[in-house]
Amino acid sequence: MLQFSASFGRLLLELKKLPGVGEKTALRLAFHLLRSPGNMEALASSLRAVAENVHFCSVCFGITEDDPCSICSGDRDDAVICVVEEPQDMLAIERCHAFRGRYHVLQGALSPLSGITPSQLRIAELLERLRNSQVREVIIATNFSVEGEATALYLGKILKDLGLKVTRLAHGIPLGSDIEYVDAATVQRAVEGRSEF
């Protein structure tokens, strides 16, 4: 294949490391950037800035520029803590404006097959946070995948033994769905969790 230049080849290699970016997308992105040197410079410097300034919050292990992060240092309800797998899950829950407590990011989920054991997650840090805290309820908001459910079961047992109220996000029919197209397991959970009208 024609190699335009060594730098261009290296940029293609780096772009191909991104999720969902293959040979053709990398070429399209690279040629797009090449046409706008200003954007290329801005992207490079914003990447550098993130690499330098963004790190994990020492309290909740979400990502932040200041430590502790704005949620950990902000005026929120100290009695409830929501445990999520990744910082982007915090984002999804913040978007719904229905939760005003604190967060704790596990930075993953249990997955014995991939070698992810409890010691690799921020579980020790969560237990440390809960010790002598005002927390009364822990909402386990791990994903509803096999790994997320396993993590929820594992955590739930430990936290209940500490005498805490442990909850899990509700299962049910997503808003705007046609019931006929929803999978049977979800409908079953929706029936079990039905509420009075």
Add this chain to the structure above:
Amino acid sequence: MLQFSASFGRLLLELKKLPGVGEKTALRLAFHLLRSPGNMEALASSLRAVAENVHFCSVCFGITEDDPCSICSGDRDDAVICVVEEPQDMLAIERCHAFRGRYHVLQGALSPLSGITPSQLRIAELLERLRNSQVREVIIATNFSVEGEATALYLGKILKDLGLKVTRLAHGIPLGSDIEYVDAATVQRAVEGRSEF
């Protein structure tokens, strides 16, 4: 929306300027990069390197790090020149290993509606190159879009007036196609351009 940090927000903005990258893809890319600071640094420095080192070849207007580019300075057939719209078209033709002449990149196609006139393309530079050159044939390999065809017609007329042999890439059935699914205009061109068995 929860703003993790100013730098992170700026990175999202820059990623969203890329073609095909919206809010969700930008978040996915940014979180992916955040998990691998090494890749983030490598991507930033490769962007910088391309911005600094890669420019247009002063002969063919393709992209290159050295001037003139490896094709312009290489051992190729000086009698044939292939005119393409963009550097990535050069790449596509080089990939087929069927062409050993030189290239000329127009850096676009005529499009009166978007205000792209002949003076904005590298047409004057092409005519300058052809003057007193050994070129006997010009292959017009612009795209088969409305703009590409218009550019081909425009260029074809000028080049024929200069007494050059002007050719266009063949139309026909793509390899591996089922004839029944190929559009009628393509089949018509394939019949017209049929060759003896």
